[in-house]
Amino acid sequence: MRAFAEPPLVDEAAELLAAAPVAAIAYAFTSSAYVIGARGEAYMLDRLRERAHGLPVVATCAATVEALHVLGIARIGLVDPPWFDATLNDLGRGCYEEAGFEVPYAAPCDLPSGQVLIRPDALHDRVAAQVPDEAEAVVIGGNGFRAVGVIGALEATLGRPVLTANQVLLWAALRAAGSATGDIDGYGRLFAHP
Template identity: 35%
Template sequence: MLTDSWGWRAAFGILVIDHDPVAEAEFWAMAPAGVAVNAARFASPRRPGTSEYGDQAREVAQSPDIARGLDCFGGMRLDAICVCFTTSSFLGGAEFDKAFAEQASVRAQGIPALTAAQATVAAMGAVGMTAPYVMVPPWFKDEIVAAGRQYLTAAGFPPVAMDRLDVGGTLRPWELWDAGAQWEVRPEQVYHQVRRMIPADADGVVIAGNGLRCVDTIGPLEADLGVPVVTSNQACLWHCLRTARVDPAGVSGYGRLFAA
């Protein structure tokens, strides 16, 4: 029998940066039957060809695109909203994230809202991870990597190591995104680099970045490394399901998190 993927169990709204093709695809791949995903997009605070984000946290919080998306989501029968932009969370910090999520919920007429980094931290706690190995996208420049380390450390999860995915070539991180690397990264690249680089004292893997295609690596990495794996989009969906009181255990094949 054909289905229209109507959200009769739960429906979520996700806010995704303009040229990110990954978040929706990964949400739909993992979503259990009866769960719908609705997406809205917002312009990046960084102009193409430049490396500067400015005051990323403020610009994202004040984005007219995000305000418009939240206004539209507020008129829909949604159970949760997630801002799928790990970069702004890392650069803004936990206090920004908390205030932003609260303001987003108010704007969306009280629908619970969260950010990708908040979901990731909650997921790490749920699987009992304390010493993560963190992999970030090749387009995260040094400033974002450092901010990510600070964000996770302040949350109580100091990374034992943190690496960018190496895709080769001579392009600088922000140039990789502008050149469309988010369309080119393959899960096997992520899998092999994590296997090669994970330190012996890591008790879990975090793959951060909503635009980094990687959910197909979760099961194989957990089976081969024997540790839990948390990814940004996986954590976002898990947190949305919990918020909607839909049993995450209905998701199979995408990691220990959904059974936590």
């Protein structure tokens, strides 16, 4: 996973994308951020922005941290995909703790392992049952984790923000590109926040 965040391939890809008519680049790889940590991800983003000739580059965990700050969250419940093992989940906890958050709950989701096996109703029920009340928000990690479809229902059930890897990455990419995020429905409280 570390290799996906290190030169030369990702750097070359950023440079190639910067030549395309895009307003921002989104790096969608949660587990590599867990492995390299918050500081490592920040370093990678700086490096990629340089290779992209100043074009904004955003990444999942950095975007999640930014979103949590915007929402005023200090304590999170971290739910990772079932295919993340305990070691990778612990690295995820450490990544968010390094960024200044308390993580009273962190675990891989107890569902069948496999992207196509994740059903929104099952994910909703597991997260609602597992994340303790002391978590001010739920963070669902993993860009391959099909979780966007449960944001609204989980927020209604839990009464607190739910952030998923792809949701925060889209939010950060739109902000980096200078686009408004407030007119987007179905992606949770984050998109309704000014």
